[in-house]
Amino acid sequence: MTSLRDVAERAQVAVSTVSAALNGTRPVKAETKRRIEQAAAELGYRPNLLARGLVSKRTRILALLFPPPGSGFGLTEMQFATAAAEAAAELGYHMLLSPESADPVEELRYLTGMGLVEGVLLMEVRLTDERTDFLLESGVPFAMIGRTRDPGAVDHADIDFARTAREAVAHLAGLGHRAIAFFNHSTSAYSPEYGPSVRAGAEFAAAAREAGLGYAGDVRADTADEGRRAFDRLMAEHPEVTAVAVMSDRAAVGVLQAVEERGWSVPGDLSLVLASASARVAEMFRPRLTTLEPPGAELGRLGARMLIDRLESPGSPPAHRLVPCRLVIGDSSAPPRTTASRGAPQTEA
Amino acid sequence: MTSLRDVAERAQVAVSTVSAALNGTRPVKAETKRRIEQAAAELGYRPNLLARGLVSKRTRILALLFPPPGSGFGLTEMQFATAAAEAAAELGYHMLLSPESADPVEELRYLTGMGLVEGVLLMEVRLTDERTDFLLESGVPFAMIGRTRDPGAVDHADIDFARTAREAVAHLAGLGHRAIAFFNHSTSAYSPEYGPSVRAGAEFAAAAREAGLGYAGDVRADTADEGRRAFDRLMAEHPEVTAVAVMSDRAAVGVLQAVEERGWSVPGDLSLVLASASARVAEMFRPRLTTLEPPGAELGRLGARMLIDRLESPGSPPAHRLVPCRLVIGDSSAPPRTTASRGAPQTEA
DNA sequence: AACGCCGTTCGAAACGTTTCGCACAGAACG
C-alpha cells in the first residue's frame, strides 16, 4: 500500500507538504503542488482512513442502527437504510449497518466507544426510547428517523401524520363517506410506544372529528385473521361505516376477505385505504388498493443529511422535518352506496 | 476517551502488558491480569479500532456492495443485507453498507484502498461481472451472494435453481398438469447477464423436459400489462398450458387479471406459482399464491460467514453453497380441468 | 559457584496520518 511517504519521496518534498498540498489545508506553491499531485496519481495513492481518523478524530463513518427483522421490517424500513447510505455516500460519508442486539444501549456504548463511528442514525424510534437517552447523555451526535414523544432539540425526520391523516380523510369525505374506521396495528405485535401507530391513530381520529365524520377508532389488527374478525365486529357495532383505513397490509387481506364473504364488494360496499404501504404492495391487491405511501427514501435521505449537518456545523439549530405520505389513488376507494343497499348486485363499475 | 495508557497507569504496569493481558496474546500472571482487567472495567476502557487497525491491518470491517435500488431491489435483497450484517455482528465484524456508484470498480478501488475494509460481500452478481475481475486481480478477499457464470474458487452462496425448479415442476406434475409455461423477467428490465433469470429459465426448461411435460419458455414479463398480454399470447399459441410459474410479482398481477377477463379462475382454469417472492407477498394476492420463497436471510448469513472464514483461514478450500427456494403452497395451484371445460362455472372449491 | 532457562514484564519502534512551531528566503519598509 502506498503511503504519504512514498509520494513525498517521489515528489522530493516533505511528508507534511504532501499532506498540505493534497488536503489544501495550507498554501503550497502551484508548481510544487502539481508535482505532488502527479506523484500521487502515478503511485495511485489513497489516504489511509484509519491513520487519518486516529489523529483527526474524523472518520466520516456513521452507524445506522436497525432493529431485528421481523418486527415489522418491510420495504419502507429498508428504504430508510438504502437512501440514508446513498445520501451519506454522496456527502463523502460511510454507513455502518449495525443490527440491534438484545441490549441496544450496550451496543451503542460499544459502537461509539470504539472511535470508529462519528454519529448515529436511529430508526424505529419509540415514544420513549432508552437509546436516545443514552446518546443525549453521552454527547454522541445523532439523528432520528421517527421521533420520541418529545424530540426536543434532536434532529429528526418523520412522517407528517397530521397531514397524511387529513389528506386521507379529505379523500374519503370528498367521495361522500360520512363514517369511517381506522384499523391500527395491534398492541401485541407492536409496542404501545410505537410512534407511527400512536400518532396515526390520534391524527386519524382528529382529522375525522374536524371533518365532521363518524369515526370508529380502536380497531386493531395485524394479521388476515384479525382483520377479518375485526371487520365483522366493526360492522356489527358500526354498520354506518363505509370506509376504512388500514395500517397493516396483512390485516387488509383479512378485511377484503370478510367483505367478500358477505357478498359485498370493494369499493362498492366498502372503500379501503391502505395506510403506510408502498404502491408496489398496494397494486398487488385486487382491486388495486388506494394507499398512503410512506416517504421512506426521503426520510432516509433527510436523516442522513441532518446527521451530517450536525457533525459539520454543530452549532446549527436542530432540524425537524415532517413529510406526509403520498396518497396514491387505486380502485379501492369510491363513493359509498347507501348502507341500506349494501350487498346488492353491483352496478356498472 | 480512556486509552490503554490510562489503564496501564491505574494498574501500575506497562502499556504493552495491558495489551497482552486484554488480548491474551502473551502469558500474563493471573494476579496482574486481574488487576488490569479491573482497572479496565473501572475506567470503562474500549479499545480504539482505528489504532488497532492501523498496526494490525485487521479492522473487522466488511463492505456490502448493494446495487442502486429500483433495479429489482426488493425484500429478498434487503434480507441479504440484514442477515449478513447480523451474521457478521455475531462473529465480531461490522458491515459497511456501500451503495454502488456509476463506476463500481472505482468504488471498490476506493473502498479497499482506504485500509478500512478487509473484505467485500458482493450481491446481484452478474454472469460476467467486472467487479469480481477487479477483486480477484487486486487480491481483496470477497464472497458473493449469487455467482458468475464460472465462479471458480470464489466463495459464494446462491439459490439452488436446479432443485427449486424441479420441486416446483414436481408439484405441478403431481397435481396432474401436462404442460406448463415459465414467465421470466423481461430482458429490458433485467440484464441478460442477470444470473437468477438465466438460471431459473434454464432449469425450469430442463425440469419440465425431465418430467416429460410440455413447456413454453421464452415468455417474458415484468409489469402487470406485460403479464396480461403475455398470457393472452401464450393461450393463443399454447392452449394446452394449464399451469404457469411467474418470476415477477407484478407480472403475476397481470396474469391474474387476464385470467379473470376471460371469465376463468385460479386455480380452476390455471394454476399459478410465483417464483422468487416471499410468502408475505404471496399471501397478499387473492387467491393466496403458491410461491417459491427465496432463502434471502440464509444466503445473507452464509455469504457473511464465508467471507469471514476466508479472512480467518485464508487457506481453506472455497465454499460453494446452493440453497433451494422453499415451496409454500397457497391456493393458486390445483389439479387442472380438461382444457376443453375451461371457463365453465366453478365446481365446489 | 557459574550457567542457562523460564516466566514475567518492560520499553521502544512502528503503523500512516495531521498539526504546528520553526526556519529560511526574498520583499517591503523605515
Next chain:
DNA sequence: CGTTCTGTGCGAAACGTTTCGAACGGCGTT
C-alpha cells in the same frame, strides 16, 4: 542597512494500538 513581514517548506510530535527484542529475577542443573 537592519528590521519586519510573507510565502513556502521542513521536521517532530502526537493519535492509540500491536509487536518484539531485551531485561530481570528465581530456579534447577552441572
